[in-house]
Amino acid sequence: MKKFFSYVVLGCVGLFMLFPFLWMFSTSVKPAGDVFKSVDSPIKALVPGEVQWANYGKVYDTTQGMGGGFARWYLNSVLVAVVVTLGQVTTSACAAYAFSRLQFPGRDKLFLGYLGTMMIPGAVTMIPNFILMRKITDWLRVAAPFVNWDAPRVISLFGRTYDVGRLVGLDSYFALIVPVMFSAYGTFMLRQFFMSIPRDLEEAATIDGCGLFRIFTTIILPLSKPALATLGIFTFLGNWQSFYWPLIMLTQDSMKTLPLGLLSFMGLYSTQWTLLMAGSVMMILPMIVVFVIGQKWFISGIQMGALKG
Amino acid sequence: MARTKRGRTALAGYLFLLPNLLGFLAFTLIPVVASLGLSFFEWDLFTPPKFVGLHNFTALLKDHDFWRYAFNTVFLMLTIPVNILGSLFLAMVMNQKLRGIVVFRTMYFLPTIVMGVGTYLLWRWIYNPDYGLINSIITHWFPRWLNDGISRLGVEWPPQWLTSVTWAKPALMFMTFWTVVGGYNMILFLAALQGVSPELYEAADIDGANRWQKFWAITWPLVSPTTFFVFTMSLIGGLQGGFDQAFVMTRGGPAGATTTISYYIYNHAFAWNHMGYAAAMAWVLFTAVFAATMLNWRFGGRVVHY
Numbered sequence: 001m002k003k004f005f006s007y008v009v010l011g012c013v014g015l016f017m018l019f020p021f022l023w024m025f026s027t028s029v030k031p032a033g034d035v036f037k038s039v040d041s042p043i044k045a046l047v048p049g050e051v052q053w054a055n056y057g058k059v060y061d062t063t064q065g066m067g068g069g070f071a072r073w074y075l076n077s078v079l080v081a082v083v084v085t086l087g088q089v090t091t092s093a094c095a096a097y098a099f100s101r102l103q104f105p106g107r108d109k110l111f112l113g114y115l116g117t118m119m120i121p122g123a124v125t126m127i128p129n130f131i132l133m134r135k136i137t138d139w140l141r142v143a144a145p146f147v148n149w150d151a152p153r154v155i156s157l158f159g160r161t162y163d164v165g166r167l168v169g170l171d172s173y174f175a176l177i178v179p180v181m182f183s184a185y186g187t188f189m190l191r192q193f194f195m196s197i198p199r200d201l202e203e204a205a206t207i208d209g210c211g212l213f214r215i216f217t218t219i220i221l222p223l224s225k226p227a228l229a230t231l232g233i234f235t236f237l238g239n240w241q242s243f244y245w246p247l248i249m250l251t252q253d254s255m256k257t258l259p260l261g262l263l264s265f266m267g268l269y270s271t272q273w274t275l276l277m278a279g280s281v282m283m284i285l286p287m288i289v290v291f292v293i294g295q296k297w298f299i300s301g302i303q304m305g306a307l308k309g
Numbered sequence: 310m311a312r313t314k315r316g317r318t319a320l321a322g323y324l325f326l327l328p329n330l331l332g333f334l335a336f337t338l339i340p341v342v343a344s345l346g347l348s349f350f351e352w353d354l355f356t357p358p359k360f361v362g363l364h365n366f367t368a369l370l371k372d373h374d375f376w377r378y379a380f381n382t383v384f385l386m387l388t389i390p391v392n393i394l395g396s397l398f399l400a401m402v403m404n405q406k407l408r409g410i411v412v413f414r415t416m417y418f419l420p421t422i423v424m425g426v427g428t429y430l431l432w433r434w435i436y437n438p439d440y441g442l443i444n445s446i447i448t449h450w451f452p453r454w455l456n457d458g459i460s461r462l463g464v465e466w467p468p469q470w471l472t473s474v475t476w477a478k479p480a481l482m483f484m485t486f487w488t489v490v491g492g493y494n495m496i497l498f499l500a501a502l503q504g505v506s507p508e509l510y511e512a513a514d515i516d517g518a519n520r521w522q523k524f525w526a527i528t529w530p531l532v533s534p535t536t537f538f539v540f541t542m543s544l545i546g547g548l549q550g551g552f553d554q555a556f557v558m559t560r561g562g563p564a565g566a567t568t569t570i571s572y573y574i575y576n577h578a579f580a581w582n583h584m585g586y587a588a589a590m591a592w593v594l595f596t597a598v599f600a601a602t603m604l605n606w607r608f609g610g611r612v613v614h615y
Contacts (some may be wrong), residue, residue, distance in 0.1 A: 004407070013413075014417070017419060021431075057360065091332065094329060117341065124340070124594075126591075127342050127578050127591060128340035135564075182328075182332025182333055184337065276430055277434065280427035282352075283427040284425075284428070291422045295411075295415065299496055
């Protein structure tokens with residue numbers, strides 16, 4: 001009886017969580033005129049009378065003129081999220097190894113410095129970083145005048161040309177990727193994990209003549225797969241949704257990541273709810289897939305971080 | 310021999326740290342110092358920066374908009390206790406031997422995972438006054454006497470939601486509740502509850518305690534470290550929050566009703582090119598975050614039972 005009651009509660013809450021998604025999906029496959037039927041009844045609003053998958057193709061077509069549109073924004077998002085994730089995991093793991101296993105002067109003070117900055121609001125560092133990206137081309141023009149720092153670059157692939165933005169500064173992949181590639185939080189989390197690995201194995205390996213680098217790659221990293229996976233998933237999902245930083249770095253449509261692309265799409269088609277919802281579905285679908293696959297690590301990662309943070 | 314080995318380890322330490330450290334210096338530590346310096350200047354990025362001493366800070370104290378948006382920020386944070394209690398309740402219901410608990414956990418976590426421009430757009434549509442889901446439910450499924458009664462109280466009904474000065478904040482708060490209630494906090498509470506020994510409840514059963522007494526005497530004290538942690542983190546997040554959703558859903562409106570401090574900083578820095586003033590405000594925000602953390606750590610110890 002008690003269990004039955006629990007199921008009722010859990011089911012109702014589940015419905016509350018899913019309801020908006022159902023509405024999002026049903027809107028995304030409706031014929032454009034049907035979205036106004038919610039005036040007749042909520043049921044008509046939720047259940048599409050006629051399923052029109054073509055809306056998804058239409059999103060692709062209508063955004064083509066916006067610097068390549070959805071396909072391009074997808075590509076940018078994948079590129080940025082993947083590179084940032086790889087970069088953060090790699091640099092954090094190396095730094096965490098140094099902080100947890102190697103003795104060197106100033107180590108603990110540096111680590112405290114890392115910890116201290118984790119509390120600082122993003123807005124504090126965002127302003128100087130923006131200025132840096134805004135001004136960097138001016139400085140480089142003086143320092144290295146033989147390179148054209150301002151020109152947007154184009155590459156040719158398979159007979160087509162693609163804008164790839166500038167080398168550095170605003171509207172560049174550099175600006176989207178490099179400033180967010182280093183994470184104090186990731187370093188902290190991995191250090192805590194490395195500390196919990198027993199040292200016996202390393203000592204045995206040292207006796208066998210293993211160097212520090214080999215210990216890192218053959219003992220520490222394989223043993224830390226769960227922690228690395230957790231950090232990787234967190235970073236990937238966080239960057240896929242990243243909004244503020246790309247917003248101030250980008251003006252050019254072809255350089256936009258999905259969240260910003262969707263935003264400009266909204267600006268142009270603000271009442272085309274079927275298309276907007278189709279775009280939203282396309283944006284969140286990869287996240288749901290990544291989450292469902294990586295769920296196990298994700299949940300344990302949250303608990304691990306909290307227990308030790 | 311020992312000396313050289315130690316020297317080699319130290320060198321290796323620096324080398325392993327180097328890539329991360331360079332990034333940390335370039336994009337975190339130096340910018341923090343730079344923004345503090347910047348807060349004493351007036352700079353629009355085009356003309357040379359002008360030193361103005363503490364003027365940005367004194368101007369901030371007299372800036373009525375700043376205080377209004379600070380109020381908005383705090384107002385939006387009023388959902389924090391509700392969110393936390395909701396998460397605790399869900400965790401308690403889930404902390405049983407039930408089949409399919411992973412499915413429920415996944416469902417509840419979904420909004421947290423996908424939160425972003427996609428869901429903000431979705432909620433814009435849900436809150437659409439004419440064709441949105443919520444107003445459709447209100448007009449069709451709410452009994453007439455209820456709808457009439459509410460309008461007679463002088464409340465705007467059915468609400469215009471995001472375009473209404475009265476309803477924009479509650480609309481965002483409800484969306485936040487939906488987003489976070491089944492998220493990180495619930496997972497943390499679930500872990501805390503799983504650490505509570507069942508024998509305590511059995512002992513309480515023998516003593517004839519009812520559900521409510523068991524909650525206050527066992528559950529609440531034993532999860533209090535988690536409650537405390539979650540509350541502190543929500544506070545820190547809340548003080549800095551509100552930009553993304555307001556930018557996508559309301560542009561801070563109507564009439565500034567959903568503009569928060571972080572949005573105001575954005576406007577000054579990136580829309581109006583007031584770099585110094587924005588940096589000063591960012592530092593004031595930092596101070597508030599810092600104070601909130603310190604207060605919590607300082608006084609949290611008294612209400613937390615380990």
